[in-house]
Amino acid sequence: MPHSPQAPLDETVRALRAAGCVFAEDEARLLLAAASGPDELAELVRRRAAGQPLEVLLGWADFCGVRVAVRAGVFVPRQRSAFLVEQAVVRARPGAVVLDLCCGSGALGLAMAAALGGLDLHAVELDPVAVRCAEGNLAPVGGRVYAGDLYDPLPAALRGRVEVIVANAPYVPTEAISLMPPEAREHEPRLALDGGPDGVDVHRRVAAGAPDWLAPGGSLLIETGRSQAGQTAAALAGAGLVPLLVESEDALCTVVVGTRPDETLP
Known part of the structure; x- marks a missing residue:
């Protein structure tokens, strides 16, 4: 039968x-x-x-209603990061200069471009496999991807002009990586997970460089863990940004926003 x-x-x-x-x-x-x-x-x-990630097997992830291409060895966008996108979108505008740091597949920038109808979008990634993945995702929306460490590969013309920086930089403490699900710790690059001893090493570097690239009144948004939020906020404040902590209980996501003061205002 x-x-x-x-x-x-x-x-x-x-x-x-x-x-x-x-x-x-x-x-x-x-x-x-x-x-x-x-x-x-x-x-x-x-x-x-x-234990291989479902998204890698499919070749794509559904993120914020956008199909994002992913490949083996690239960080898979998490659904909780949709909250980071929501917070970034309300601080941007169509055509805004946006920078996606530690961009991985480029999912954050791609979702923002879809929500706002187009951006002057720039993204940076250190891992060469992820760079190629992000290029494929962002080229159709006019995004440019730079290979390198944080702000190092950016063109000087962007300095002081970026309205929104988004960063889902690694924030898992080194010793906690062994406790992650196998599909993350065995199939995603350690570079995309390891935030150093307290999980905030990369956040401190992102914060320190942000004021040179942000436009007056521009904002840096970093996804972080609830236990690291205070340290992430302190890093932003130490860089001269005005920090704000926002959380979503539904998405289980914590975001710290740091805004560059607008010195042109009275």
Whole structure:
């Protein structure tokens, strides 16, 4: 007797549940849609059960309603970071000069461009695999991707002109990386996770350089952990920015905003 149309879905769900996938039904439907046939489906299920990120297997992530291409070895955008995008969008405008630091796949900048209908978008990433991924995502919206460490590769013409800087820089304390889910610690670059002994090393560097690049009244927004928020805010204040802590209980996301004072105002 032939299998019913439901059989491949049911079998895939059972296999994913056995592997501990919490959203087995949703993942099964996505894998079925991505597979060209039974053999490819079996391979995708095997790789997912082994802990590979679903988004890498699909080749894309749905983030803020935008399809973001991802590839093996690149940080997968987290849904909680949609709150960071929301906070950045309300501080920007169509056509604004926006900088996405530690951009990974370029998801933050891409989502902002979609929400605002276009930006003068710039992004920086150190990892060469992520640079190529971000270039593919941001080129269609006119974004430029620079390979290098934080502000180092930026053109001098941007100095003092950036209205919004967004940074989902690594903020996991080094010793806590071993406690992360396998799909993160085994399949994402350590460079994208490791925030140093207290998780704030990169935040301090981002904050220190921001005033040179922000326009008067411009803002730096950094996603951080709740336990690191005070230290992140202190780093922004130490750089001369006015800090503001915003949180979303629903998204489980904490963002620290640092605004450069507008010296032109009375």
